[in-house]
Amino acid sequence: MSDGLRFDDVAISRDERLLLAVDARIPPGEVLTLMGPSGSGKSTLLSLVMGDLPAAFRATGRVVLNGTDLTGLDVAARHVGILYQDPLLFPHLDVATNLAFGLPRGGRRADRRATVDAALADIGLAGFGARDPATLSGGQAARVALMRTLLSRPAALLLDEPFSKLDTGLRDQMRELVFGRARVARVPVLMVTHDEADAQAAGGQVIRLD
Template sequence: MSLELIDINLSIEGRTLLHDFSLTVANGETVSIMGPSGCGKSSLLGYLCGSLAPGFKASGEIYVRAENVTHLPMEKRHIGLLFQDDLLFPHMSVGENLAFALPRGLSRKIRQERISQALESAGLPDFHNADPASLSGGQRSRISLMRTLLAEPRALLLDEPFSRLDADLRQRFRSFVFETIREQNIPALLVTHDMQDCNGRIITLADTHAKTGVAHA
């Protein structure tokens, strides 16, 4: 009962993308959302995290850990994001990128520990002072996920996080992500084109030109 969407409606320029869409994602579960481009899956993520582009009309309630976050600004929702681009900050070292996500008020020692743990989990223990630019694609993606998680999100939204990686890396990073989500025990919503990316429940959104977006479990 950790991420709950109730009666979400989404439309743009009078065209309905989602109609009364409801969904519950349990802790540790990853629900995948599939569908052709323009079906509204990315807009749904935008609505959930609070970055919906102007022009969209949207309604419906979002609950994270039973808290209604629908009207909170993005930074107060405690929803983590992972994109297809890793978006590591080029002006910080790898360690600083991770530290940036840590909550405020932790002691220096605890911060160091958490960062070391995260680097460990990403399989990059000696990369604290490394320049993000020197990392490979797979390494960057793992750091990016770790950074998202260090902010202690209560839910996770994944926007095609695997699409930029080549086949081999993709498989390994995929398992890494799903394992981590299970470990952290948070609900996750994954948007993808690729059936292989999915793990667990899959929801396919219908073509946007259809009158209603229907969820098929």
């Protein structure tokens, strides 16, 4: 059942000090925004969902994605995508190969190439496949990173301050693109941000950490 991303009495602590406690559900296609100062545990919650929570932290409760308890699952088995402040494109691969990296393994080479070409056209970058990622603008690189993540067909999407390094105009465009794609794909989104404008653009519920 596609019921989104759920946090059942999740609590994260370090050195016996409680960092955060979350009990919430993110329906498919909607966004939960987590706001708070540095050190409040925002990114730590993303790590818990991803499955790479550092050993120094202790977590209780359950994270459930579309009815599956993620506890104990390997990172790859969780099917969770994440976007960071930086696009993190592979510098030794051209744009098309960066996108192809997000595709599921297997299939005919011609079909994979056609999928990549369609994806580039979809984000307004038709003909950019052979480009070196270093030649892209910040907005172009952000769009490629987003599309690479979406091509992997994530069951949930995590956003770790993904708009913070973009110019103001680009932020509006990328917010619209990211949240719009998530709605269409019916992917639940957990966003960590310091920016009130991010939360307003996302809609949905907001959790503020002291």
